[in-house]
Amino acid sequence: MNESSTDSTDSKSEQCIIPTDNDVLCGRGAGTLNHRGNTIYRGFVEEKKIEYLTRHFKREKRQIANEIVEKIRNLDP
Numbered sequence: 207m208n209e210s211s212t213d214s215t216d217s218k219s220e221q222c223i224i225p226t227d228n229d230v231l232c233g234r235g236a237g238t239l240n241h242r243g244n245t246i247y248r249g250f251v252e253e254k255k256i257e258y259l260t261r262h263f264k265r266e267k268r269q270i271a272n273e274i275v276e277k278i279r280n281l282d283p
Contacts, residue, residue, distance in 0.1 A: 226283040227243060227283075228243045243281075
């Protein structure tokens, strides 16, 4: 995520965060559904779905979830 600040006329400055193509956005609707980062994320989840569903222990499932998060974090913004 890129951060940039904007000057305002008062003493407070506002911070505006501009998501990159690899960021995963939360929300509903076509904007988040079609965002490139969300599409990539859903692909990673689909790849691990069977493995996740066949695991019985929470620690194993958590490890799979952590692998997905790590793959997203390692994408080049």
